[in-house]
Amino acid sequence: MGIDVSDLGNGPRPGGLRRMDAAGGWFYFLVAPREPLIIVVRIVPPFDAL
Secondary structure (H helix, E strand, O other): OOOOHHHOOEOOOOOOOEEEEEOOEEEEEEEEOOOOEEEEEEEEOOHHHO
16 A cells, blocks of 8 residues: 555664655655655755755
8 A cells, every 4th residue: 555654765763864865966854654754854966066
């Protein structure tokens, strides 16, 4: 019935701030363990784009 969001990203389990690489940059997010929900808290673009 969908994906398990608790397995996404690099970071502590089951909660806490996690990081995922995307398109040369990365973003930080929190996972709500009881809901199929992620909360994006910071987006960092690739350094060559800054």
